[in-house]
Amino acid sequence: MRKNKVISAEEAIALIRENDVVTTTGFVQSCIPEALHAALEKRFVETGSPRGLTLIMTAGAGDSKGLGTGRLHHDGLLSRVIAANFGRMPKVAKAAQDNLIRGYNLPQGVISQLYRACAAGQPGLFSKVGLKTYVDPRHGGAKVNELTTEDIVKLVEVDGEEWLFYTATKIDVAFIRATSADPSGNLSYEKEALTLDCLAQAMAARNNGGIVIAQVERIVDDGYLLPKDVRVPGILVDCVVVAEPEMHRMNYGVMHDAALAGEIRVPVTGIKRMPLNERKIIARRAAFELPPNGVVNLGVGAPEGISSVANEEKITPYITLTTEAGAVGGVLASGSSFGAATNADCIIDQNQMFDFYDGGGLDMTCLGMAECDAAGNVNTSKFGGKLNGCGGFINISQNARTVVFAGTFTAGGLEIAVNDGQVRIVSEGKARKFVTQVQQNTFSGPYAVERSQPVLYVTERCVFQLTSEGLELIEVAPGIDIERDIIAHMDFAPVVRNPVPMDPRIFRDEPMELISDLLNLDLKSRVSYDGERNILFINLEGWYCRVKGDMDELRMTIVEACRKAGQRVNAVINHDGFRLNENLVDDYAGMVQYLQANYYATTTRYATSAFLRLKMEEALNNRGVAPHVFERKEEAQAFVSSTEDKKARKRISPAVASAA
Known part of the structure; x- marks a missing residue:
């Protein structure tokens, strides 16, 4: 017989023991199992139990005013906190600063990935994330106060490279959240803005012999949920708690937004423009x-405005905005909905997003x-x-x-x-x-x-x-x-x-027409040919070579101009204000080498930036290409003229000798 796992919040919280390790889900103000936090707070205030809990969470989960994990501030309830963010629970943060509880401030992605390590029975996680920061044991080991003495981050060497090893903490209780559950505990997320780490957290607790408590909005009948819609299977879930609507808001500022949940797509042209401040x-x-x-990833605060600017400039289709919480594409949300996205292309689990980030995907x-x-x-x-x-x-x-x-x-x-x-x-x-x-x-x-x-x-x-x-x-x-x-x-x-x-x-309080910069629509106007002097002028002033695609566009534009000239040209290139992504310096030098070998007779460049001249000379020298990088335009043009004069004299000398 199938077991009905639906019980009250009070019954579920009664299963938590003294000194248990509890993990909870939530991202900033979204997807927080508020009813479970409230029930835990109520039990402790009324009974003084359970005491000495360890709280583990990734992002902050609260409103910074007492909701979410902010409810767990009561003296004696927590003895240790391992979290990426303390700002959403200021009273808990104050307790840590006052040496009343032990605490570690680990990177969010590391905690997210440690859930999987726990689930797989692994001792911890190897990562380069955190090297040379306060997380590095040489600079504090992520401890937030003097009371915290145990090392959970170690510096190790593997094949001559430095790595950090993060020790996994076994989990006894997992608070997760979903939209729907059937009596067997299968969970779906159709009205949630994010899925976060719920699956990994449930596995971590279940495989440690712990319990998984899921807060949901509603119960559906057995067989109602399609297999691919179930994000957390019932085999991992011990208890299901149905929350009152107010305790199951999408976030603290929004009851429900179908566009953030991915249930519908809405027009985004009407998004309000930011004032010019x-x-x-x-x-x-x-x-x-x-x-x-x-x-692209955008952080909280000032960076959030980039999403609005991108929409205003109509460049959203040409970039993919993401959040570490798992949203891919669309228009990133701000305020209480930060972490979600309107019209997202997809939502993936948070630990998978950090795999992508850590591997260099951004x-x-x-x-x-x-x-x-x-x-x-x-x-x-x-x-x-x-x-x-x-x-x-x-x-x-x-x-x-x-x-x-x-x-x-x-x-x-x-x-x-x-x-x-x-x-x-x-x-x-x-x-x-x-x-x-x-x-x-x-x-x-x-x-x-x-x-x-x-x-x-x-x-x-x-x-x-x-x-x-x-x-x-x-x-x-x-x-x-x-x-x-x-x-x-x-x-x-x-x-x-x-x-x-x-x-x-x-x-200026008007659109910047940024799309022409991003798509290099003005590159052709930056290249001009003087047939009388056989000089190809390439004006890269203020141009930014961001990605390899930009360089490919530039190379094709130059090659096209050279082919029209019908001969090798003398190239004069203005690099004033030119910027080149550090990752592309060698590629750029390779492009110059190719153009010089196939299309240029002579090449000269000028840039007022001494730093840029130095970088270009170094890169070109490494490629065996004579740099000829000058400070002023006049010097560059004088070099071309003198080179042409020398070539002309060489051509004339044999003729003069023959006539003599």
């Missing part, structure tokens, strides 16, 4: 980094920043006297091909005005973000330099780039004075060589 300026500038046909990420120092280190996990946690920041930032950190230049009261394309600082923020040394290292700048990872820092008034010498100021907003508005509000002096103005389109 500091957040939109930052989002617009960051949007210039979007890789065509690339996969072409670009844009993340927030609370602090940044001269070495390019970024802190988002512990600042302003608060323990916030890293969330998925470390997984994402360490493994994306390109990283853009986005945020206001200062915090706490910043007010700007944008008039006639000029930025004016009306009121400066009270707190500096660019500090001598970050309080906690959530992202290692030197490690990124070591791995040649391209990193930008975008603010409303300027843009920095990470170099081997530290942060370099590369762009400045119109109306901003470098000394008065930038350096005066930093605790360190950045490298300043030849910063250029930020694109003026960013500061």
Whole structure:
């Protein structure tokens, strides 16, 4: 006979014992089993039991005001917390900071993947995620206070490479959530915005001899759920609790949104445009980094605006936005729905998304920043006297091909005005973000330099780039004075060589026509041929080669122009303001080598940036190509003229000798 697993929340929570290890699902404000958290809180307040629990969770799961895991703050209920985010449960975070409970702040993806390790009976997880950050045992081992002494992160060497080994913690109780359950405990997720790690959590508890408690909205009859619709099979589920509607909201701000659940698709043309303020300026500038046909992750805060800008600029079809929670495609949601997406292409489990991220699947990420120092280190996990946690920041930032950190230049009261394309600082923020040394290292700048990872820092008034010498100021907003508005509000002096103005389109309250930049629609207009002097002018000023596809477009455009010329040409290339993804430097040099071998008679380049000249000379020399990179246009053209004169004299000399 089949067992009916539907019981009350009180009956389910009564199964939890003292000192159990409890894991719960939820992402920020979405997909939280609120009825289970409330029942656990109620039992403890009324009976003082169960005590000494260990709480394990990936992302924060609460409203930061006491709901979700914030309900578990009562003294004695928890003895240890292993989490990626503490900011959603401030009283629990305060207890950790006051040394009342032990705590570890691990990367979100690591915890997500550790569920699978637990399920498979493995001792832990090998990963490079966290190296050179506060998670690394050499820098704290992810411990959040002095009370926490046990090492659960170890530095190991495998085949001469450094790895971190994360110890798995066996799970006794799993709180998960779904939409529907049949009496046997089979679960489906048709009205949920995300599936998260529910399957892996259930396996981890079940295979450890623990219990799995599932909160659902409704019970359906046996045989109603189609096999492929069941995301968690009943063999893994011990108890099913039907929650009241208020306790089973899609998220704290939305009762239910069919478009976020993927039940329907809705028009997105009516999405409200952002006002032209500091957040939109930052989002617009960051949007210039979007890789065509690339996969992108956006963090919370200022980066969220990129989704709105992409929709406004009609470039959403040419990029794929994702969230670490598992949403792929569509228009990413913000606010209480952050982590979900309207009109998503698909929803995958969170641990699978982190597999994709950790393996290098992300072409670009844009993340927030609370602090940044001269070495390019970024802190988002512990600042302003608060323990916030890293969330998925470390997984994402360490493994994306390109990283853009986005945020206001200062915090706490910043007010700007944008008039006639000029930025004016009306009121400066009270707190500096660019500090001598970050309080906690959530992202290692030197490690990124070591791995040649391209990193930008975008603010409303300027843009920095990470170099081997530290942060370099590369762009400045119109109306901003470098000394008065930038350096005066930093605790360190950045490298300043030849910063250029930020694109003026960013500061006009009208569409930027960004699609032409992303799709290289203007490349043909950048290449012109002077037949009289046999010079091919290639103007790459301000152009950004983001991905290999950009380079292919450029090569084809140049080859087409050379073929029309009908002979080898003298190429003069303007690289002022040109930017090249660090991952493509060798490929770019290979393209130059190919063009020089097949189409160029002579080649000369000019760039005012000493750093760019150095990088190009190094890459071309490595390919055995004479670099000829000058600082000014006049020098480049003079070199071409002198080279042509020499060739002309060589052609004339034999004729003169014959006549004599």
